[in-house]
Amino acid sequence: MALRTDTAPARPVHPTIAVLERHLTLYRRLWQASVFSSFVLPVLFLLSIGIGVGGYVGRVQGVDYLSWIVPGVLASTAFQISVGESTYAILGDFKWVRAYHAMRATPVGPADMVRGHLLYLMFRVTVAVVAFLVVVVFFGGLHSPWALVTPLVCGLLTVSVAAPVTAFAATIDHDSYFSLLFRFVVIPSTLFAGVFFPVEQLTAVLRPLAYASPLWHAVELCRAATLGRVPSWPVPVHIGYLLAWAVAGLFLAVRAFRRRLED
C-alpha cells in the first residue's frame, strides 16, 4: 500500500473543541445528577439563609441580607462546581477510565485536554449561574444592570480555581488527597471569603486568608455588580489576581498532564 498522497482535508474541528465535545456528550447522559447540586442547592441556600437568617440579621452594609448574599452564593456556586468537577473526574480519567491516555494516542495534546476541560466547566458554571440569576430576579435580589457581568466574573473564577485544582488532581495518585483539599481549602474558602458575612468581621489575623482566596475576589466583583457599587479594591486588582491564578493554574495543569502522560 502506498502512503496516502491526497492532501489532508481542512480541519473542521480543533482538538480542544473535540475534547469539550466529549465532556458535553458525557454530560448529556449524566446531567440529571448535577441538577440538585448546581441549581436546587444554591436556591435552597438562598431561601434558608437569605430569608431565614436574613430575618434576624436585618440589613448588611445598607442592603437586605438576601440581596447581600446573592453574589456570594452565586460565586460560591461557580467555585463549588469548578472544584468538584476537577477532582475525581480528572483523576478518574487518568487512573480508571484512562480517557486521557486514549486522547494521547491522537493529535490531541495535553493543552487541548486541559482547555477542553476548562471550557466544559465554564459552560457548566454559566448555565448554573444564569439559572440562579433568573430565580434571584423574582426575589428582587439584583439591584443593578451590572449584574449581567457576573457570569463573566464567574467564568474567570472557574479558570482561576479549576485550573490549579486540575493540576493537583493530575499530579496525585490517590483520591484520599481530595479530602485534604476539601477540608483545608474548599470549606474554609467558602466560610471566610465574604460569602455569608463581610470579611471585615474577621479578625485581622484571618483576613489575609480571605484575600488570598480567589473566591473572595470574585465575590467582591459580583457583589459590586449586583448592588451597583464600587468593589473594596480597584477592579483591575481583583481581576488581575484572578487572572494570575488562572494563568499559573493553566501552566501547572498542562505541565502535570504532560508529565503524567509521558512514559
Next chain:
Amino acid sequence: MAGQPLIFARGLVKRFGEFTAVDGIDLEVAPGEAFGFLGPNGAGKSSTMRMIGCVSTPTAGELRILGMDAVRDGPKIRARLGVCPQLDNLDPDLTVRENLVTYARYFGLSRAESRRRADELLEFVQLGDRANGKVEPLSGGMKRRLTIARAMVNDPDLVLLDEPTTGLDPQARHLLWERLFRLKQRGTTLVLTTHYMDEAEQLCDRLVVMDGGRIVAEGSPRSLIETYSTAEVVELRFPGMPDAGAQHAAALEGVGKRVDPLPDRVLVYVDDGDAALAEIHRRGLVPSSVLVRRSTLEDVFLHLTGRTLVD
C-alpha cells in the same frame, strides 16, 4: 513513496532511570507488512510500541515513522496512526457508537464523516447491533473489537496493536484474528506485540524476538523455525521422571541436533522424526509415551529466551 519504510529505527534506546527497557534496537517495517514483536514480559516490546506511537520519547537513537521524526512531528504522526493499547481505555459512560464518534472527532473528522465511519466500523467488527448500548456490559472480546474499530476510525496508515488478544477466550481470539487478517488483506500495515506464538504465526509476515531490551532474532515465522529449530520435535516421556531425566537425556545424545530435558519429558530436536524414533528403539530406550510433532515458533522462542520464568 513506495519502498520507504513506515518505521525506521536505528540504535533506539529507552531508559527509565537506571533501568534500560530498550537497549539499542534497529528496525524497518515496510508498507503493507504485518510485523510482530515477540518476547517475554519485560522484554521491551511495549516500550518500543509506545515510542513508535509517539507517546514516549526515545532516550537515544533515531526513530522515523511515516517518514517523519518521532519526537518533532508527534501530533502529525499520531494523526495517521491507529493504536490499540494493552489496557482498554474506552469511555464506559458513553455508548458503543459515541465512543467511536468522540474518538473520530479527536482526529478532526467532520461530524457527518465521524458518524459514517463509526457505523461502517461497527459493522466491520460485528458490533452493529450494540451501537446504542453501553460499553460496560460488553464481553472482553467485544471491547477489544471496539478498541480495534476505534483504532481504525482515522483510516490509519499504520495500526499498532499491543497484545491484542491477551485475556480473551479462544472464540474471541479467532474472531479477532480473522478481522485483523482482513485488515492485512486490505493492505493495512499492522505492528503487534504478543507472547502468543500461534498469534504470531497466524498474523505476522515478519517478526523480531526481543529479550532484555534487545532484538535476538528476526525473520519470517518459517525462517525463524528453520534457523533456530529443526523440522520436527520428538517428545518422550519415561517412567521414573523427573529423577531419571538427566540419565535419559544423556542416552539420547546424538539422536537429534539438540536434546532438551524438561522435568516431565525430554525434547529431541530432529530433522526426521521417524528416523529418530528408529534410532531410539535401536538404542534400547523404552519411553512410556512418544509424540512426534512439527517445530513451532514456541520452540524457537523458548530456545532464544530460555525457560526461566520472567515476572
